[in-house]
Amino acid sequence: MSTAAVKRNRQRLQKLRELRPSTVLATVALIIVSAIVLLPIVIIVLTAFKPVAEVNAYPPSLLPDAWTLDNLKTVTSELPFLRLVGNSFVFAGGVTAFALVFDSLAAYALARMDFKGRKVLLIAIIATLMIPFQATLIPLYQLVADLGWVNTYTGLIAPRAADAFGIFFLRQFFLALPRDIDAAARIDGAGEFRIFRSIVLPNAVPALLTLGLFTFVNNWNDLLWPLVFTTDAEMGTITSGLTLLTGPSGIVPHGVMMAGSLIAILPLVIAFLFIQRRFIENIATTGLK
Known part of the structure; x- marks a missing residue:
């Protein structure tokens, strides 16, 4: 040796x-x-x-x-599998994309702009977190039905296009960014949207990725929302589609259900593997100035 x-x-x-x-x-x-x-x-x-x-x-x-x-063959043969997976991507991805846009705009206004009633508006947004989701489900369904959006992607995505938690989360991150960069940009003639797009958002990528991951996972795994707002099996998601595998007399084919669940979680694992470095970076730097 x-x-x-x-x-x-x-x-x-x-x-x-x-x-x-x-x-x-x-x-x-x-x-x-x-x-x-x-x-x-x-x-x-x-x-x-x-x-x-x-x-x-x-x-x-x-x-x-x-x-x-x-079991895997049964899942793909008894369900419109590719359609359900595609619907899940459209639903979860659409909600995530819109939520990131609207949540970040609202959070920027609440964190970096001074206007009358800002604190009252923030308190009202946070207060909505205390309202149970089930309490608003029937009024939301009635509104979606009146608009003719049942069994449509619009009906699935639009009511979730913004989220109080996402606004509060991004606001707290934006508050931690130095305000000197805003002042310097305004001296150079930049407007609020230019500051938001060119300065704040690039510095908030870890927070946006974290919120995007949480939003995508929550909507991908959601069962109640697609079940309520879609009555057509072709418009369901992979999670709501698995409920169709229940056998006669309520007998659940556990092997088939596990196969469907395995397929359902694979996109989440892949999504996390792509952004895990930034996700961990955001968690590790939370609270640091």
């Missing part, structure tokens, strides 16, 4: 000796918590590839004895 290799091994042993018991306990606790969090996802993945007999067997087993693709 070379001298360099021996030196590296000694350094590793020295680092192991310097590990504190608290560090070891924290690592073990983190592994246990991670395993508990990931266990439902593992069960979904493994159940999706189990035959019906193994899914219904008692006592249940974690690993399938015989792997099968029948």
Whole structure:
């Protein structure tokens, strides 16, 4: 063994000796918590590839004895699968895009502009967070129905085009940005929209990505909203479409449902992998001036 290799091994042993018991306990606790969090996802993945007999067997087993693709085939054959996935992308993506635009504009006005009634308006927006979603569902449906938007993308997206939480979230981020850059831009003759578009938004990319991720995930996973505002199976989303897989007498084919759920979460995993660096960066720098 070379001298360099021996030196590296000694350094590793020295680092192991310097590990504190608290560090070891924290690592073990983190592994246990991670395993508990990931266990439902593992069960979904493994159940999706189990035959019906193994899914219904008692006592249940974690690993399938015989792997099968029948559950995935059932999902794609019994449902307009591609249509539902496309509807989910249009619904979740459309809501996310509009929410980022409208939320950021409102947040900029509340955080960087001085106008009469600003505090009252902010309090009113925050107060809407205390109203249960179910309390506004029937009036919203009546409004959408009167406009003829039931079973349309407009009816799914428009009522969610802005969000009180998103406005408050971005406002808090915009408040943390130095106001000197606004003053310098105004001296150079820039207007409010130019400051918003060219200065504030580029500095708020981590916050926008974080809000975009939360908004996309919440709408992608939403079940109640598509069920209420769409009565046509062709206009449903992947989450509402899975309810159509319930068998006769309310019997739920668990293997098929797990296969559908597995397909439904894949786009979320892919979306997070694309923006995880910026997402973690925003979480890590929250509260720093």
